Amino acid sequence: MKTITRADVAESIYQEIGLSRKDSNDILDMILDEIVKELADGKDVKLSSFGTFSLRNKKARAGRNPKTGVEAVISPRRVISFKPSQTMRKLINA
Numbered sequence: 001m002k003t004i005t006r007a008d009v010a011e012s013i014y015q016e017i018g019l020s021r022k023d024s025n026d027i028l029d030m031i032l033d034e035i036v037k038e039l040a041d042g043k044d045v046k047l048s049s050f051g052t053f054s055l056r057n058k059k060a061r062a063g064r065n066p067k068t069g070v071e072a073v074i075s076p077r078r079v080i081s082f083k084p085s086q087t088m089r090k091l092i093n094a
Contacts, residue, residue: 006032039080051084
């Protein structure tokens with residue numbers, strides 16, 4: 001299985017649309033920056049036919065260091081979750 005990188009996506013934009021590589025990379029950067037900005041502002045990001053990125057607040061909880069077994073408190077934090085759309089699920093499972 002191959003991992004697709006940011007450079008791979010920019011190259012696909014370059015080949016499909018025909019913009020310069022720099023413009024393709026700039027477009028990708030603008031899209032990703034907008035997604036990050038909206039998530040940082042506490043908003044969900046829904047991309048039609050792709051899925052939804054949303055924030056979840058996790059409470060503090062007791063944890064354990066797997067190497068030493070010492071108990072530690074895991075602090076509360078916000079995490080990003082992704083839920084694929086029905087369209088994406090159908091494409092993947094087809």
